[in-house]
Amino acid sequence: MDTGQISDLAEKYLDGRATAAEQEALHEWYDRVNEGDTEIVVNAQADTLEGVKARMLRQLQEQIARDKEAAPVSVLPMRRKWLPWAAAAAFIVAVAGTYLLKQPEEQGNTTAVLPLPPAGNKAMLTLGNGTVVDLNASTDGAIAEQSGTTVNKQQALLVYDANNGGAKPAINKLSVPRGGKYRLILPDGTKVWLNAASELQFPTAFPGADRVVELSGEGYFEVAADADQPFIVKTAAGMRVEVLGTHFNVKAYADEATINTALLEGSVKVVAANGKSSLLKPGDLAKVAADHSISITREPDPEQAVAWKEGLFAFRNADIAVILREIGRWYDVEISYEGPVTRRRFTGKASRSYSLAETLSILEASDLHFRQEGKKIIVLP
Structure with a gap:
C-alpha cells in the first residue's frame, strides 16, 4: 500500500x-x-x-x-464502541490536512503545568425553598423531603422518589460547575448525566400533561417511556427537544455556535425558537443555529456525541477552539490565545481521566504549544 x-x-x-x-x-x-x-x-x-x-x-x-x-x-x-486502547490514548495520522490526536513519543516533552486533576463528581442542589445543598459535603441517604418527594444521595447519584399525593411539585436545580460532573434519576425514572458547566432545572414530580425540564450546558438523557406524557427538554435559547421515550444528548453551551442534539435510540423532535422543527432518527445529529435554522447530518458513529459520558474526549474534524473549550470546562481553566490560531483540524479520542498536563502533552505532540499561568492556559503561535 x-x-x-x-x-x-x-x-x-x-x-x-x-x-x-x-x-x-x-x-x-x-x-x-x-x-x-x-x-x-x-x-x-x-x-x-x-x-x-x-x-x-x-x-x-x-x-x-x-x-x-x-x-x-x-x-x-x-x-461500534470505543476500543479499549482508544480510551487510554489517542494518536495521529495526517489525512488530507486533518490531524488525529496522538500519544506523545515522550511524556517528558510537555510544557510544565500545575498538576490539575480531571473533572470529578461535584454539584450543588438548589431546593424549592431556596436551600442550597453541597452534594460533595453531603452524606449518602435522604438529604431532603419536598412536597412528598424524597431526595436520596447515593454516592455521585441523586434519586428522586416521588409520592406527592397531589401536592404541588417544587422546582429543583442541579448545578454542575466547571471541573465537575454528576448523575440524576428524575421522579419519573428518567436517567440524566450532566457534563461540566451544566445546569438542569426540573420539578420534584410530573403531574401535568408534559414532563418538562430546562437544560443549560450538556446532558445525556435516557427517558422513561410514557406515551401519555411527552418529555420536553428546553434550553435557554428557546430550542426544545420533545420525546416519549428515547436516548439522546443535548449540548447547549452558551459559548458554542449551535445547539446540538444527537439521537442514539428512539425518536425525537427538535423545535427551534421560531417554531421550525425536524424529526430525528437514530444516528442523526441536529444543529440549531442562532438564526433558528436546523441542519441534520448522519453520524457514522453516533456514540461519539456521548463519549464524554463514557469518560472520553472525542472529536472528528474539529478546530482547536472547539477542543480547548471542552478542555477548559473539564479542567476548570481559562483558555486564551497569543497570536494567530492554527487552521488545522483534528480527529481523535483520549481519556478524560488524564491530568491537564497529560492532556496538553497529547496536543503538544501534534505541534501545538501552550503556556500556563495559574489556571489560565495560553495557546502560543
Missing part, C-alpha cells in the same frame, strides 16, 4: 469504521513492516514523506502492535 492508502485505512481503523478486510490489510502491512519489507518500511519512505507524516505512521505501527498484543486474533471484530 502507498502512504495515502495507509492513512485512509488508519483513520477508519481508529474510528471503528474499518471492515474486517481493511483491518486485515492494516495488520498485514504491520507484519510486513515488522519483517523489514523495504517497499513499505516508513523509514525507507522518508524521501517521499514529510517528517511529521513519517512519525505519524510509526505511531500507527506501534498502536497496531499494542492492539495485536492485547488480542492474539489477527483481525478483531470492530463493534
